[in-house]
Amino acid sequence: MTTTTSATTRQFCQISEANGVREICLNEPKTRNALSLGMMNEILNALKQTWEDTNLRCIIISSTGPIWSSGHDLKELVPERSEEQQRAVFEKLTEIIYNIRKAPVPVLAKVNGVVAAGGVQLVASCDIIVCSEKSSFITPSANFGVFASTPAVAMTRVMSHSKCLDMLMTGHPISAREAYVQGMVSRVVPNEELDAEIVKIVDAIKHKSRSVLALGKEFFYQQLELTLDEAYKQGAKKMTENLKLNDSKEGLRSFMEKRKPVWSHL
16 A cells, blocks of 8 residues: 555644545634534545545544534524524534445544534544543533434434433433443543554554445445345345455455455455
8 A cells, every 4th residue: 555644734623644544633622623614614525535545544533632522613503693504504514424424434533532512423423433531422502402403313323212312301421431331432442542542443444455344334334224124135235246346356365375365455
């Protein structure tokens, strides 16, 4: 794989790319990394760049500061804004989430702080979520008259309904460990081990065929919407399709020949 390194500081995010890994780092401390339209546009644009480049193997969404994200920028939701302007805020985050699902590579959330409201929605929608022990998650908006309906869509798909409603209705936070127990996050590690854990996951991903992971990720999300019977039928078809990939043939040959596979990512 060709090694390329780049880094760009934009108004709201720092975007870097090295060795096939793109990192989108939320970097707006004065708003506690609020998901303003400006911030979300930068996330979306960085997320969607050069998907066709087979050197791209993984995308990480991270942030600076003790607040991973405070959620939507409430200044963009005040009554003085039109209904269309308010709806655009929620629809932009939905667009990001759809593109996380559509991305042909795994999208990781690297969490090291407090995640609130729409930030919880963003984190819970990533493919793999790794957080430090000091991280916490909270949906407090009912305290000031706004039920977190769009975060609820993401939350209820990864955790128990009763715990989801507990968070939404009380506004009480949950710890990183509790988020792990509830299924919201994939891994919890000591604060000082977060970077190393991300490297471990990324290295494991980079040892796989990009085309195989892309096919598998696409089907994983498709089958969630199917009945059990239809999911198994489509799963059998997808595995048969998988076996036709060049990298599948190479992987099986390498296993039989007791050697490491040489992926083409095709």
